Amino acid sequence: MPKLTIDGKSIEVAKGTTVLEAAAKLGVYIPRYCYHPSLSISGNCRMCLVEVEKAPKLLTACSTEAAEGMVVRTDSEKVKAARRDVLEYLLINHPLDCPICDQAGECGLQDYYMEYSLKKSRFAAADKVTRQKRRALGPHLVLDNERCILCTRCVRFCSEVTKTSELEVMERADHSFIDLKEGKALDNDYSMNIADLCPVGAWTSRDFRFKQRVWFLKKTPTVCLGCATGCLAEAQHNENVIYRVMPRPNAETNTWLCDRGRLAYKAVTAGDRLAKGFIKNGLIDLEPALREAATRIDEAKGAVAVLGSPWLSIEDNAALAALAIEAVKTENFCFDFPAEQGIKDGILINKDAAPNTAGVKLVKAARGGISLEELSRRLLAGQIKVVITEARAAGFIKEALKAAAPRLITFATNRGEIPQGAYATLPYASYFETPGTFVNYQGLKRRTEPAVTPPEGVKPLWGLVNKLAAYSGDSLHLNSSEDALKGVKL
Amino acid sequence: MAFKLTEDFKARAEKLCARYPRRDAALIPVLLELQKEAGYVAEEAMDELAKFLALPYARVKAVVTFYTMFNREPAGKYHLQVCRNISCHMAGAPGLLARLRAKLGIGEGETTKDGLFTLSAVECLGACGAAPVMQVNEDYFENLNGEKLDALLEDIKHGRLRAGGR
Numbered sequence: 001m002p003k004l005t006i007d008g009k010s011i012e013v014a015k016g017t018t019v020l021e022a023a024a025k026l027g028v029y030i031p032r033y034c035y036h037p038s039l040s041i042s043g044n045c046r047m048c049l050v051e052v053e054k055a056p057k058l059l060t061a062c063s064t065e066a067a068e069g070m071v072v073r074t075d076s077e078k079v080k081a082a083r084r085d086v087l088e089y090l091l092i093n094h095p096l097d098c099p100i101c102d103q104a105g106e107c108g109l110q111d112y113y114m115e116y117s118l119k120k121s122r123f124a125a126a127d128k129v130t131r132q133k134r135r136a137l138g139p140h141l142v143l144d145n146e147r148c149i150l151c152t153r154c155v156r157f158c159s160e161v162t163k164t165s166e167l168e169v170m171e172r173a174d175h176s177f178i179d180l181k182e183g184k185a186l187d188n189d190y191s192m193n194i195a196d197l198c199p200v201g202a203w204t205s206r207d208f209r210f211k212q213r214v215w216f217l218k219k220t221p222t223v224c225l226g227c228a229t230g231c232l233a234e235a236q237h238n239e240n241v242i243y244r245v246m247p248r249p250n251a252e253t254n255t256w257l258c259d260r261g262r263l264a265y266k267a268v269t270a271g272d273r274l275a276k277g278f279i280k281n282g283l284i285d286l287e288p289a290l291r292e293a294a295t296r297i298d299e300a301k302g303a304v305a306v307l308g309s310p311w312l313s314i315e316d317n318a319a320l321a322a323l324a325i326e327a328v329k330t331e332n333f334c335f336d337f338p339a340e341q342g343i344k345d346g347i348l349i350n351k352d353a354a355p356n357t358a359g360v361k362l363v364k365a366a367r368g369g370i371s372l373e374e375l376s377r378r379l380l381a382g383q384i385k386v387v388i389t390e391a392r393a394a395g396f397i398k399e400a401l402k403a404a405a406p407r408l409i410t411f412a413t414n415r416g417e418i419p420q421g422a423y424a425t426l427p428y429a430s431y432f433e434t435p436g437t438f439v440n441y442q443g444l445k446r447r448t449e450p451a452v453t454p455p456e457g458v459k460p461l462w463g464l465v466n467k468l469a470a471y472s473g474d475s476l477h478l479n480s481s482e483d484a485l486k487g488v489k490l
Numbered sequence: 491m492a493f494k495l496t497e498d499f500k501a502r503a504e505k506l507c508a509r510y511p512r513r514d515a516a517l518i519p520v521l522l523e524l525q526k527e528a529g530y531v532a533e534e535a536m537d538e539l540a541k542f543l544a545l546p547y548a549r550v551k552a553v554v555t556f557y558t559m560f561n562r563e564p565a566g567k568y569h570l571q572v573c574r575n576i577s578c579h580m581a582g583a584p585g586l587l588a589r590l591r592a593k594l595g596i597g598e599g600e601t602t603k604d605g606l607f608t609l610s611a612v613e614c615l616g617a618c619g620a621a622p623v624m625q626v627n628e629d630y631f632e633n634l635n636g637e638k639l640d641a642l643l644e645d646i647k648h649g650r651l652r653a654g655g656r
Contacts, residue, residue, distance in 0.1 A: 165549065169552055181548060
């Protein structure tokens, strides 16, 4: 356990800890470009140089192991001068793109220049070595080699995290640049992380480019609902529009986010987003749709089934359980979704595509219900005339639905989700618009916070359930997501 | 055009690989061997080599493009490689390069129409003590100046220098 002093403060750290990590523990920030906590140490950018007593030269804090009795200075004149010089080097060939660069506002070059350099350029624009400007490399990314400072974070990400090794530094010295095989696309399941990793504006996201200046973005914690991994994420939005979703790195589950999960937010404003109800194939206002659905449920009393959904929050599943037990008063309800869980690709993507398989188990434990097989059996036996479920969950009993052809009342956020043959569809607020609790494959409870408001008139699913019951003359008293839990313990 | 590594080449490459604890460590020797045989390292060859050494293609390409000693296209009969690093630079390499550009009518990285000369500015040739230095195919010519360079070009044109390596 070496003990060292950094800027006059001493700290004892585990063997193998680097000076940069030890400094972070003390709250001393050391600027860096190539260093990334989840990638191997490269030590190429030289931005983290610090002064170590008895060392003849400045040392890179990212690659220097803390040693017993080490005395480190991160704020001496020598260090400050080194930072200025490193920045001057990095900026020699960097274009003056800031006004049209997407990275502006979260750019390492801008930030460090303001903080450590403020030095006037000694190079005329005409002296700059120009490199290739923006070009699309793959479905999600744009690369502007002229802005690149060759920190190689992207190269290391592709070789160490995705293990696809598409990228390398080509050529040499001031004409070197990042590239991949000619004609190939940078298309792995995690490519958009590279836009986050890039400390400058070299890699930008095609989805986010030019949509919004980063300093306008507000951040709301959310959970990726793309699969059972349940990565912690952050919705970044402005004026009620989500512009991008970024990972919230955490030790338990994720440092990164997969491309599919990152783009899932697009459904919120997609062209097929539902703001009204559907009866058969006709759009209809929510209230008449609810009334129609309630009438069909009343008609079939005793022959109604309610199926929960691993795509819905615990609150919404609990509301469905309350609907079945307290309003419809049926025994035909099912909150049982067996699924194989575990990381599929060694990185983040789960074998279970639904986000809340584990969370629905809590509803089942509290409220009981029949199994999926039993529900199918009852359907096929003709005991069920109306099925109420979430659109994607209908897929679990697809065959039985096809054979028994009951009236299917579904909840959906987008038209594309509606299963074939649905009788009525009710639009509900997505989990970017309403809070919800989910349990991921590790059994960790995670909550989404509303980042934006739903389209006019669209309610959370528990609110629809409350109304459905009310139209049938039953009062469930579901006035908030907490009410919706109804006996289900989180 | 599909490029295929010959069985004969593969056998030689295997011997090179056997010299190192890891297969990928043989990349540079194998590339040199390939260039000796074909005169240059073709794009398709990089693909084949990557498979042969179980390396990502990008790694092979990065190494080939990093080193000036690898030709990425066929060179002329005489490959004039002028060192442009610090010692040679200070001892007059820019003058030599300018002279060659003017005399041959080509820029760096280009080949004369008759296919006789290719001109390159290369990184350190490791002969700083004899700067400025130019390598012609496999041979070094040291302590060069304008007159020596002119004489050397005349010699080459009249076939008084063997085409090294071939």
